[in-house]
Amino acid sequence: MTDTLIPAIDEARAEAERLDLRTRLFIDGDFRDAASGRRFTTENPATGRPITEVAEGGPADVDAAVTAARRAADDGRWSRLSPGDRKQILIRWADLIEANARELGLIETIDAGKPIADTVGLDMPETAACIRWHAEAADKIYGQVAPSPEGTVATITREPVGVVGAVIPWNYPAQMAAWKLGPALATGNTVVIKPASTTSLSLLRIAELGADAGIPGGVLNVVTGPGDTVGEAIGRHPDIDAVAFTGSTEVGRRFLHYSAETNLKRVLLELGGKSPQVVFPDVTDFETIASNVAIAIFWNMGENCSAGSRLVVHRSVKARLLEAVAAELEAWRVGDPLDPATRIGALISRGQMEKVLGYIDLGRSEGARVVTGGSRILEESGGWFVPPTIFDNVRNDMRIAREEIFGPVLSVIEFETEAEAVAIANDTPYGLAASLYTRDLNVAHRVARDLRAGVVGVNAYSEGDMTTPFGGYKLSGFGGHDKSLHAHDQYTELKTIWIQLAER
Numbered sequence: 308m309t310d311t312l313i314p315a316i317d318e319a320r321a322e323a324e325r326l327d328l329r330t331r332l333f334i335d336g337d338f339r340d341a342a343s344g345r346r347f348t349t350e351n352p353a354t355g356r357p358i359t360e361v362a363e364g365g366p367a368d369v370d371a372a373v374t375a376a377r378r379a380a381d382d383g384r385w386s387r388l389s390p391g392d393r394k395q396i397l398i399r400w401a402d403l404i405e406a407n408a409r410e411l412g413l414i415e416t417i418d419a420g421k422p423i424a425d426t427v428g429l430d431m432p433e434t435a436a437c438i439r440w441h442a443e444a445a446d447k448i449y450g451q452v453a454p455s456p457e458g459t460v461a462t463i464t465r466e467p468v469g470v471v472g473a474v475i476p477w478n479y480p481a482q483m484a485a486w487k488l489g490p491a492l493a494t495g496n497t498v499v500i501k502p503a504s505t506t507s508l509s510l511l512r513i514a515e516l517g518a519d520a521g522i523p524g525g526v527l528n529v530v531t532g533p534g535d536t537v538g539e540a541i542g543r544h545p546d547i548d549a550v551a552f553t554g555s556t557e558v559g560r561r562f563l564h565y566s567a568e569t570n571l572k573r574v575l576l577e578l579g580g581k582s583p584q585v586v587f588p589d590v591t592d593f594e595t596i597a598s599n600v601a602i603a604i605f606w607n608m609g610e611n612c613s614a615g616s617r618l619v620v621h622r623s624v625k626a627r628l629l630e631a632v633a634a635e636l637e638a639w640r641v642g643d644p645l646d647p648a649t650r651i652g653a654l655i656s657r658g659q660m661e662k663v664l665g666y667i668d669l670g671r672s673e674g675a676r677v678v679t680g681g682s683r684i685l686e687e688s689g690g691w692f693v694p695p696t697i698f699d700n701v702r703n704d705m706r707i708a709r710e711e712i713f714g715p716v717l718s719v720i721e722f723e724t725e726a727e728a729v730a731i732a733n734d735t736p737y738g739l740a741a742s743l744y745t746r747d748l749n750v751a752h753r754v755a756r757d758l759r760a761g762v763v764g765v766n767a768y769s770e771g772d773m774t775t776p777f778g779g780y781k782l783s784g785f786g787g788h789d790k791s792l793h794a795h796d797q798y799t800e801l802k803t804i805w806i807q808l809a810e811r
């Protein structure tokens with residue numbers, strides 16, 4: 308049974324009022340208060356009003372969660388289940404997430420400001436699909452037998468690393484959790500995960516559904532609370548074997564310090580981006596490209612690490628393309644995230660809105676020209692709304708073209724030659740994603756190879772799908788990839804067993 312039907316606005320509002328929210332830490336298979344008894348407020352970004360209070364975990368709670376996760380890792384209640392049984396439990400979990408997509412999507416919408424059409428229609432089905440995909444791989448991965456000399460047998464196998472820590476962001480709270488939990492749990496690890504403080508609610512309910520599906524106590528633990536206490540305690544914990552992080556480059560760097568200064572736990576970082584969308588002069592289908600360009604930068608309010616925030620476009624087609632983007636944006640309604648017609652909801656917080664507006668002011672003062680958007684709207688709602696904003700006449704050395712804004716702000720930069728396009732596209736400290744548009748097969752192949760980014764979309768804005776890895780070059784990533792079977796490698800240790808056979 309699935310429940311991915313997007314509710315009408317009245318239903319959505321009524322159901323949002325009636326939600327029975329989980330707000331306590333999930334440790335060792337049960338909900339509990341923080342050791343300190345403290346709680347913090349989570350707000351609805353579309354109204355600026357509080358939703359509820361969530362347990363404010365601290366280092367003592369991380370300790371309790373790691374103790375539970377270590378015990379579960381050591382006694383083999385999960386790692387030594389047959390892979391087929393582990394698979395069945397995780398698939399049941401995916402089914403439950405899908406069956407409860409409407410409730411989970413409502414939770415995500417009120418907590419994160421994301422449009423209901425996205426949370427119910429996309430985030431939750433994708434979360435379920437991610438867990439299912441990794442689950443299905445659990446009993447299909449083989450080890451190797453090495454070509455060792457006669458009289459010996461050498462096997463190369465993968466074992467779970469043990470206890471995995473995960474610290475995740477607020478932009479796709481459920482999906483980013485699934486990108487870590489799917490492969491980490493499918494490969495037999497136990498996990499301690501911290502959601503972003505602004506978006507703790509969906510993951511607590513998802514963890515409960517995991518227990519309903521049969522994930523044993525201690526295998527999946529959720530500690531809510533601030534990054535600089537709970538996040539740091541996870542990063543430094545001596546009994547966590549690997550830590551996976553998605554968020555800002557600045558905080559990502561800290562995890563390398565945490566690890567270096569403690570137990571050298573493996574560190575996997577998915578960080579920021581300033582991804583180029585390169586449009587060559589031979590293109591003809593402006594409507595389709597405009598739709599892709601808009602999705603690339605305005606989907607999820609631009610709060611997307613792979614957002615295509617720089618439109619690098621050939622001088623001869625710029626005017627035509629910007630016209631098509633303007634026409635496309637007429638369909639992008641900004642407003643109440645509970646309204647199924649809304650495509651752009653609220654930014655995550657007042658702080659994030661102020662950061663975005665600050666960059667818009669900066670762009671103006673750097674000499675770029677606002678062609679659409681450019682200021683806060685819907686202030687009477689109490690929420691944090693910024694409409695799609697496009698800057699023309701941007702030079703790639705301006706700060707709005709170099710720094711990750713993480714909001715609905717597009718910088719338009721012109722080029723003349725292919726070499727110049729590639730140079731501009733690659734002139735960034737980041738390297739997460741890129742896309743290019745051309746009808747010329749030669750240009751497509753040449754430029755796709757030249758672009759220094761982990762994912763390159765050709766005639767598409769795409770991060771690929773579950774079958775393809777996602778990870779960044781340069782300041783965009785470190786140590787591994789999310790999605791695909793490559794994600795399994797990083798949550799496993801490679802073991803060699805060398806056996807000497809006795810002579811006959």
Ligand code: NAP
Pocket residue numbers: 474475476477478501502503504505532533534535536537538539542553554555556558559561577578579580611612711712713
């Ligand atoms: P962030 O600070 O990197 O937060 C990501 C996660 O790290 C959250 O769970 C956060 O917890 C935690 N954290 C914060 N400080 C920490 C610390 N000292 N040690 C350990 N963990 C810590 O990102 P943000 O503040 O939410 O957003 C800031 C900027 O990061 C954005 O404007 C954007 O540029 C970028 N960002 C990128 C992505 C991405 O997917 N690449 C996602 C989100 C944000 P709290 O929530 O409790 O702070």
Ligand code: MG
Pocket residue numbers: 349350351352417418419505506
């Ligand atoms: Mg919130």
